[in-house]
Amino acid sequence: MTQRITVIDYAMGNLRSVAKAVEHVAAEDDEVLVSDDPKLILDSDRVVFPGQGAARDCMAAISDHHLNRAILDAAQSKPFLGICMGQQVLLNFSEENNGTRLLGLFDGNVHRFPGGVAPDGEALKIPHMGWNQVYQGYEHPLWHGIEQDSRFYFVHSYYVDPVQQNLVAATTDYGVSFASAIATRNLFAVQFHPEKSADAGLQLLQNFVHWKV
Amino acid sequence: MLAKRIIPCLDVDAGRVVKGVKFVDIRDAGDPVEVARRYNEEGADEITFLDITASSDDRDTIVRVVEQVASEVFIPLTVGGGIRSADDIRRMLNAGADKVAINTAAVFNPEFVKQATERFGSQCIVVAIDAKQVSREGEPLKWEIFTHGGRKPTGLDAIEWAKRMSDYGTGEILLTSMDRDGTKIGFDNALTRTIVDAVPIPVIASGGVGNLQHLVDGVKQGGADAVLAASIFHFAEYTVGEAKQFMQDQDVEVRL
Numbered sequence: 001m002t003q004r005i006t007v008i009d010y011a012m013g014n015l016r017s018v019a020k021a022v023e024h025v026a027a028e029d030d031e032v033l034v035s036d037d038p039k040l041i042l043d044s045d046r047v048v049f050p051g052q053g054a055a056r057d058c059m060a061a062i063s064d065h066h067l068n069r070a071i072l073d074a075a076q077s078k079p080f081l082g083i084c085m086g087q088q089v090l091l092n093f094s095e096e097n098n099g100t101r102l103l104g105l106f107d108g109n110v111h112r113f114p115g116g117v118a119p120d121g122e123a124l125k126i127p128h129m130g131w132n133q134v135y136q137g138y139e140h141p142l143w144h145g146i147e148q149d150s151r152f153y154f155v156h157s158y159y160v161d162p163v164q165q166n167l168v169a170a171t172t173d174y175g176v177s178f179a180s181a182i183a184t185r186n187l188f189a190v191q192f193h194p195e196k197s198a199d200a201g202l203q204l205l206q207n208f209v210h211w212k213v
Numbered sequence: 214m215l216a217k218r219i220i221p222c223l224d225v226d227a228g229r230v231v232k233g234v235k236f237v238d239i240r241d242a243g244d245p246v247e248v249a250r251r252y253n254e255e256g257a258d259e260i261t262f263l264d265i266t267a268s269s270d271d272r273d274t275i276v277r278v279v280e281q282v283a284s285e286v287f288i289p290l291t292v293g294g295g296i297r298s299a300d301d302i303r304r305m306l307n308a309g310a311d312k313v314a315i316n317t318a319a320v321f322n323p324e325f326v327k328q329a330t331e332r333f334g335s336q337c338i339v340v341a342i343d344a345k346q347v348s349r350e351g352e353p354l355k356w357e358i359f360t361h362g363g364r365k366p367t368g369l370d371a372i373e374w375a376k377r378m379s380d381y382g383t384g385e386i387l388l389t390s391m392d393r394d395g396t397k398i399g400f401d402n403a404l405t406r407t408i409v410d411a412v413p414i415p416v417i418a419s420g421g422v423g424n425l426q427h428l429v430d431g432v433k434q435g436g437a438d439a440v441l442a443a444s445i446f447h448f449a450e451y452t453v454g455e456a457k458q459f460m461q462d463q464d465v466e467v468r469l
Contacts, residue, residue: 016283016307016308017283017287017309017311019311020284020285020287021287024284024287024301025287043444052334052336053334054334060333102334118214119391120214122214122215123413124414125413125414125438126217126413127335127336127384129336129384129385130216130218130258130415130438130439131216131218131258131468132214132215132216133214151216151468153288153289154299155336172376174214174215194291195287196287197287197288198253198256198287198288201287204285
């Protein structure tokens with residue numbers, strides 16, 4: 001069955017890589033769109049919400065593109081995958097840019113990493129950049145075929161801290177144990193970049209494309 | 214825990230990989246897409262393309278190379294060589310690069326790095342530093358920045374320069390020892406350690422890798438966050454997978 005998967009375009013970040021990776025795992029007759037049109041987004045079968053850059057710039061871009069409503073609607077109604085800033089902006093408030101109000105779909109804040117030195121003596125540099133392990137908190141269709149503690153590619157300085165702990169679908173250690181994935185009935189949002197995480201990332205995207213909610 | 218990264222580097226001239234890639238079973242060893250695909254299959258954590266095209270007529274070629282690679286290789290890609298303007302950066306990022314490495318343009322116009330990190334974000338700006346030891350034997354170690362493949366001194370002290378680039382927001386430093394580049398006798402680990410201790414951002418060690426122990430030494434002695442190598446992988450002396458296994462056996466955290 002053919003389906004439409006829309007990657008939300010609000011001019012923040014490397015959408016091309018996300019779209020290419022989704023195309024790579026989607027069925028041949030699936031339609032992969034990159035769009036900022038709220039109507040197209042809400043007419044889609046699945047929505048991917050990527051994002052890079054600073055919190056304030058992201059929120060301003062979402063607002064400039066009149067996407068607040070469409071993002072919140074899609075995030076509550078259809079298979080929805082948030083990536084990087086596309087995970088962070090779903091919370092209430094970020095410490096970034098001297099404090100930035102976010103979309104507020106989930107209670108909780110976005111904190112900056114403490115940095116410092118790990119118990120083994122390694123410096124915890126900021127940004128957290130590179131391949132780190134993702135500990136799957138429970139079985140979920142999006143983890144299908146992905147080994148426990150697999151490594152994914154991260155680039156970020158802030159992390160989400162949702163109030164409702166049952167949202168947390170995976171954790172990662174970097175000085176603190178943070179929620180590298182959160183999930184609801186129809187939403188999955190990750191801090192790492194599946195589109196840059198080689199086989200594990202492609203598997204997750206493929207699982208998303210087939211996810212029945 | 215965060216893994217140490219292994220980054221194969223490809224020199225690309227007018228759209229072709231140079232310095233001989235000797236995989237036995239790929240059809241076209243000069244095709245950057247095929248070579249990148251192979252490195253990805255072997256488990257490379259990132260791939261760096263260094264565009265060494267001399268003719269400006271051929272400069273667009275690297276953009277098409279990046280587009281093709283980014284369409285089928287889903288790991289971070291860095292492009293360096295000839296990055297001189299915000300337009301150059303935007304073209305590379307739009308083509309699918311995740312990071313650009315700025316070298317000569319940073320030396321001639323340091324503000325360019327500041328503007329680039331403000332505009333595009335620290336995470337996609339790498340400053341490439343070519344350093345050469347200038348202290349004599351018995352003197353305290355001192356390295357200077359060189360341009361034009363190590364031929365032109367700039368008078369810039371490597372430590373001061375690295376700190377300045379870090380203050381300007383660069384996300385990473387790609388540190389090449391011009392004394393070791395091409396020698397296969399190992400990284401200049403004293404140089405790496407000095408820069409790692411001077412800046413709070415990740416440092417990629419480069420220049421001099423001849424065997425797998427050198428990669429381990431770069432991490433353990435040099436303190437590098439990532440190690441970059443070209444010839445040991447190009448000539449199929451070792452696969453990236455073998456390198457990672459070797460490092461893991463020496464207790465270096467890697468992605469296997």
